[in-house]
Amino acid sequence: MSFKINDTVTWVGKIDWELKKFHGDEYSTHKGSSYNSYLIKDEKTVLMDTVWGPFTNEFITNLKKEVDIHKIDYIVMNHSEVDHSGALVELMKEIPNTPIYCTKAGVRILKGYYHQDWNFVEVKTGDTLDLGTHKLTFIEAAMLHWPDTMFTYLSEENILFSNDGFGQHYASEFMYNDKVDQSELYQEALKYYANILTPFSKQVLKKIEEILSLNLQIDMICPSHGIIWRDNPIQIVNKYLQWANEYAENQITIVYDSMWDSTRRMAECIAEGITSNNKDVTVKIVNSAKSDKNDTIVEIFRSKTVLIGSSTINNGILSSTASIIEMIKGFKFKGKKGAGFGSYGWSGESVKIITEELEKSGIKTINAGIKELWNPDEDALNRCREFGKSIVEEL
Missing domain, CATH: 3.40.50.360 (Flavodoxin domain)
Structure with a gap:
């Protein structure tokens, strides 16, 4: 399965309808989840993240329907956790010299998981990658929720690829925030924040303030789990600002x-x-x-x-x-x-x-x-x- 987000970006991930537990048995996923990977086509072609290892063969087979994988110029790994990087080992067997863009911590963690000396390119906040008409800008987001995490911004399309930030464990065939049940969406987004990002609330506030200070126009937020925020995407950013600031209801x-x-x-x-x-x-x-x-x-x-x-x-x-x-x-x-x-x-x-x-x-x-x-x-x-x-x- 894949679908076009626009003429430049295609979703090439996997919806996991049957997922009931995540992080071992630490996190319950009543509504399943998705592993969102994105293909960006310009003069240069970029693969943004992959999927969890059990879906490697399906992922690569579907990816080949969208692109000749030997024409993938760059791979961007916003986060090294295995639910995002699990398909790398088999993919890199076919395209072993393709540069992998990630943070310094990302290099260390990917090597720690897979024991491979791939063609890593370390990036930090403000570094860019020209694709032709479009440009990627990298934004380090350490401890949201791992040391290696980063966001990537796609110019012209004004898309923020936020990896685990702003995500939810929520499987839906509709894939967009304006197409799903709003109470379900916010329940899963809140559960995701409470159970994954709460320990890093100080960093969440700091990073959001940093991103807002860049004055980026954000028309869409594409996380690595759950639905894509295209209708008023800043609504989830505002929710994170509330949740990160000693959130409490009258309860x-x-x-x-x-x-x-x-x-x-x-x-x-x-x-x-x-x-x-x-x-x-x-x-x-x-x-x-x-x-x-x-x-x-x-x-x-x-x-x-x-x-x-x-x-x-x-x-x-x-x-x-x-x-x-x-x-x-x-x-x-x-x-x-x-x-x-x-x-x-x-x-x-x-x-x-x-x-x-x-x-x-x-x-x-x-x-x-x-x-x-x-x-x-x-x-x-x-x-x-x-x-x-x-x-x-x-x-």
């Missing part, structure tokens, strides 16, 4: 795991207390053992406050709760508050552990949390409701 998320429902009952009564004190705040209750972890991170990303609950087990906390806290640590959320809660039978360390771990994660703890012994009675549940009311005061 509190309660994440818990429970052995015999005692901590669950606490979570529900804490939620009752919150809503009784502020009916405008959105409250989400998530069982970390039964919910998709990436969807849980989205809810935390949206929240001003996150409450984490766990029963005490073996002087510690339940594994699903520990996993979510470990993810929170890695995402380095800014500007969020939190607290712990949980039930216990005899030792009761869970709330203290949760509080300490939240503080290590950069979450400002509101208080020392609340714990209740065994199966909470009505007095205990009322204390949970009061705890919920007190949380609202900190919003």
